[in-house]
Amino acid sequence: MILQIKDLKKSFNGNEVLKGINFKIDKGEVVVIIGPSGSGKTTLLRNINFLESADSGIMKFQDEEINLVNPTKKEKLLVRRQTAMVFQNYNLFKNKTALENITEGLIFGQGIKKEQAVNLAEMALDKVGLLDKKDFYPSQLSGGQQQRIGIARATVLNPALVLFDEPTSALDPELVGTVLQDMKRLADEGQTMIVVTHQMSFAKNVATRVIFFDKGEIIEEGKPSEIFEHPQNIRTKEFLSVIAEDY
Amino acid sequence: MFDMKFAVSAFPQILTALKVTVYLSVIAVLIGTILAVLIVIIREKKIIVLNQIAAFLVSFIRGTPVIVQMYVVYYGLPQLLLILKSNGFDVNPNGLSALAIAITAYALNAMANLSESIKSAYHSVDYRQYEAAVSVGMTPFRAMIRIVIPQLIANLIPNYANFFIDLTKDTSLVYNIGIIEIMAKANIISSIGFKYLETYLDALIIYVVICWVFARIFRFSEVIVRKKVFQN
Amino acid sequence: MKELKIIETLLKGLPNTLILIVGSFVFATLVGVLIAWLYLRKHKGFQAIAKIYLGISRGTPPLLMLLVAYYGLPKLLEVVGININDWSKMFFAIAGLSIGWGAYLAEAFRSAYLAVDKGQHEAGLAIGLSNRHIFLHIMMPQTMLIALPNIENLLIGLIKATSLVYVIGITDMYNVATDLSNINQGVYQLSIFVTLALIYWFIVLIVEFIFRLFRNHFKYVTV
Numbered sequence: 001m002i003l004q005i006k007d008l009k010k011s012f013n014g015n016e017v018l019k020g021i022n023f024k025i026d027k028g029e030v031v032v033i034i035g036p037s038g039s040g041k042t043t044l045l046r047n048i049n050f051l052e053s054a055d056s057g058i059m060k061f062q063d064e065e066i067n068l069v070n071p072t073k074k075e076k077l078l079v080r081r082q083t084a085m086v087f088q089n090y091n092l093f094k095n096k097t098a099l100e101n102i103t104e105g106l107i108f109g110q111g112i113k114k115e116q117a118v119n120l121a122e123m124a125l126d127k128v129g130l131l132d133k134k135d136f137y138p139s140q141l142s143g144g145q146q147q148r149i150g151i152a153r154a155t156v157l158n159p160a161l162v163l164f165d166e167p168t169s170a171l172d173p174e175l176v177g178t179v180l181q182d183m184k185r186l187a188d189e190g191q192t193m194i195v196v197t198h199q200m201s202f203a204k205n206v207a208t209r210v211i212f213f214d215k216g217e218i219i220e221e222g223k224p225s226e227i228f229e230h231p232q233n234i235r236t237k238e239f240l241s242v243i244a245e246d247y
Numbered sequence: 248m249f250d251m252k253f254a255v256s257a258f259p260q261i262l263t264a265l266k267v268t269v270y271l272s273v274i275a276v277l278i279g280t281i282l283a284v285l286i287v288i289i290r291e292k293k294i295i296v297l298n299q300i301a302a303f304l305v306s307f308i309r310g311t312p313v314i315v316q317m318y319v320v321y322y323g324l325p326q327l328l329l330i331l332k333s334n335g336f337d338v339n340p341n342g343l344s345a346l347a348i349a350i351t352a353y354a355l356n357a358m359a360n361l362s363e364s365i366k367s368a369y370h371s372v373d374y375r376q377y378e379a380a381v382s383v384g385m386t387p388f389r390a391m392i393r394i395v396i397p398q399l400i401a402n403l404i405p406n407y408a409n410f411f412i413d414l415t416k417d418t419s420l421v422y423n424i425g426i427i428e429i430m431a432k433a434n435i436i437s438s439i440g441f442k443y444l445e446t447y448l449d450a451l452i453i454y455v456v457i458c459w460v461f462a463r464i465f466r467f468s469e470v471i472v473r474k475k476v477f478q479n
Numbered sequence: 480m481k482e483l484k485i486i487e488t489l490l491k492g493l494p495n496t497l498i499l500i501v502g503s504f505v506f507a508t509l510v511g512v513l514i515a516w517l518y519l520r521k522h523k524g525f526q527a528i529a530k531i532y533l534g535i536s537r538g539t540p541p542l543l544m545l546l547v548a549y550y551g552l553p554k555l556l557e558v559v560g561i562n563i564n565d566w567s568k569m570f571f572a573i574a575g576l577s578i579g580w581g582a583y584l585a586e587a588f589r590s591a592y593l594a595v596d597k598g599q600h601e602a603g604l605a606i607g608l609s610n611r612h613i614f615l616h617i618m619m620p621q622t623m624l625i626a627l628p629n630i631e632n633l634l635i636g637l638i639k640a641t642s643l644v645y646v647i648g649i650t651d652m653y654n655v656a657t658d659l660s661n662i663n664q665g666v667y668q669l670s671i672f673v674t675l676a677l678i679y680w681f682i683v684l685i686v687e688f689i690f691r692l693f694r695n696h697f698k699y700v701t702v
Contacts, residue, residue: 136699140699307676312653
C-alpha cells in the first residue's frame with residue numbers, strides 16, 4: 001500500500017469541494033480520475049502533496065500516518081520528497097535550463113551530490129528523448145517538450161507515487177500523443193500513478209483502475225472495462241455519453 | 248527644538264504659492280502633450296531627418312537633470328531669440344519672463360517623456376484591433392480615431408499621471424530663476440529666524456497633498472475612460 | 480580651447496556625483512527590499528507602515544527630501560540623544576536620496592514579485608525544495624528580471640536627482656557648473672550648462688548600455 005486517504009474534506013468559501021473522500025492506491029497501480037471540471041479532482045490531488053490544506057482527514061503514506069489538517073514541516077517534506085507532481089502548465093523553472101530543472105530538486109531537495117545529480121538528470125532526459133536540449137531554457141522549447149521535461153523531473157528518482165494534474169490539457173493536440181506515450185512507458189515500468197485527465201483513451205488503455213469523480217465525491221470506481229462499458233451509476237452514464245471521443 | 252507655532256502660522260503663507268505651482272505644471276504638461284504627439288507621429292512614420300532629430304532630443308532630454316535643462320533654456324532661449332531677431336523675426340530677446348523660460352523648459356521635458364509614454368501606450372493596443380477595423384471598411388484615419396486612440400488613452404493614463412505628478416514635484420526648482428512658487432515661499436519665510444525645518448515640512452505637506460489629489464483625479468478619470476472605451 | 484577647460488573643471492565634481500549615485504542606489508535598494516518585504520507580508524500593521532511611507536515619498540519633490548533630511552534627521556535623532564550635526568553632508572545627501580528612491584524601488588520590487596508565476600513556487604514545493612531555497616533561487620532571480628526595466632529607469636532618475644545636492648552645499652558636478660557660471664558672466668554660461676548636460680547624458684547612455692548587455696545575457700529566460 002502506497003497511499004490511503006480517509007475522510008478527506010475541504011471547503012472553499014463555504015462550498016464543499018471534497019465531501020469526505022476515501023481512497024487507496026497500491027504499488028504499481030495506475031489510477032485515473034475522470035469527471036467534469038470543477039468536480040474537485042485537482043483539489044484532491046493537490047491535497048496529497050499539501051499544495052492545498054484540508055479541513056479534515058487522515059492520510060497514510062506508506063507506513064506514516066499523517067493528519068491532513070495540520071501536517072508538520074517534517075511530514076510535508078517526507079511526502080514531497082517521495083512523491084512527484086506533473087502540472088498542467090508544466091511549471092518548469094523559467095530561469096533554469098532543462099538540465100538544471102531536474103538537478104535543482106536532486107541537489108537541494110534530496111541532498112544528492114552535484115556530479116551524481118547531473119548523471120541522473122542526463123539519464124532522465126535521455127529517457128524522454130530530450131538530452132540534446134539539456135542546456136535550453138523553457139522559453140526555447142515547445143509545450144510538449146516542456147511537459148516531457150516536467151515528467152523527467154518528476155520521475156528521475158523513481159518516486160513512490162507520481163501525481164499527474166491534467167498533464168495534457170494545455171498542449172496542442174499534436175503534442176498530446178508524445179506525452180501520453182511517456183506516461184504509458186512509465187506505467188509499463190511499474191510506476192505508481194494517479195492521473196487526473198480528460199484523455200479517455202489513456203484511461204481505457206493504461207489505467208488499472210478508473211474513478212469517476214463528481215461534485216466532490218467518488219461516484220463510481222472500477223476496472224476501465226467496467227466503467228466504460230458497464231457504468232452502474234446514472235451520473236457516470238450521463239458523463240460518459242457527453243464525452244466526445246477523438247481517438 | 249521644533250517650533251510648532253511657527254510651522255502652523257507659516258502654513259497658509261506658503262499655501263498661497265500653490266496656485267503658481269499648479270498653473271506652471273498644467274500649462275507645461277498641456278503644451279508638452281501636444282509636442283509629444285508630434286514627436287510620436289514623426290517617429291512612428293519614420294520621417295527622415297526629423298526622426299533622427301526627434302530621437303536624439305528625446306534621449307538627450309530624458310538623460311539630463313531638469314535643473315540643468317532649465318538653465319540651458321535660461322541662457323539659451325534669449326540667444327536663440329537674438330539669432331531669430333537678426334534674421335528678421337519680430338521677437339524681443341529681452342522681454343523673456345522667468346515664467347516663459349520655466350514653461351518652455353518644462354514643456355520640452357514633458358514633450359520628451361510623454362512621447363515615450365504615448366509611444367508605448369500606442370504599441371500596447373493590439374494591432375489586430377486596427378486590422379479588424381479596416382477590414383470592415385473603415386478608413387485608416389477612422390480606424391485610428393474610433394478604435395485605436397481610445398484604447399491608447401485608456402492605457403496611457405497611469406504613465407501620464409505618474410509623469411504629471413513628477414513634473415509637479417520638479418517645479419520645486421523654479422525658485423532658482425526667480426519664480427515665487429512653494430519652495431520660494433518656504434525659503435523666504437524660513438529666512439526669518441532660520442526656521443528651515445518648520446517651513447520645509449509645511450511645504451512637504453502641501454506637495455504630498457496636492458500630489459495625492461492629482462493622483463486621485465487621474466485614477467478617477469482612468470475608471471471613467473475605461474468604462475466608456477471598453478463597455479460602450 | 481575654452482570648451483576643454485570647461486569639461487576639465489566640470490569633471491572635478493564627478494567623483495562626488497559618482498559617490499552619490501552609487502551610495503544612494505545601494506541604500507535605496509536595501510530600503511526598497513525592506514519596504515517591499517513589509518508590504519508583501521500579510522500583516523496589516525506592516526502594510527500600513529509601508530503604504531504611508533510610499534505615499535509620502537511619492538508626493539515629495541527630491542529637493543525637499545534632501546532639505547528635510549538635512550535639517551530634520553539631526554533634530555529627529557536629538558530626541559533619542561544622538562548628535563549627528565557634525566556628520567558629513569554626503570551622509571545627509573545619500574540618506575535623503577535613498578529614502579526617496581527606496582520607495583520607488585520598493586514598488587518596482589513588489590509588483591515584479593507579484594508578477595512571477597505562482598506555479599514556479601508550487602513546482603519547487605512539489606519536488607521537496609525548502610521555501611528558503613525556492614525564494615532565493617527561483618523567485619528572486621525572476622523578480623529581478625521582471626523589475627529590470629523599472630530599475631533602469633529609476634537609476635537614471637537617481638543619477639539626474641544627484642544634481643540637487645547643491646541645496647545642502649555639496650560640490651558635485653552641477654554645483655561646480657553653477658560656480659563656474661557665476662564667475663564667468665557672459666556667453667560661456669550657455670556652453671557650461673550644455674556641456675554639463677552632455678556629461679550627464681553620457682553617464683546615462685553608459686548605464687543604458689550596461690542594462691542592455693544584461694538583458695541580452697538573459698534573453699533566453701522569458702519570465
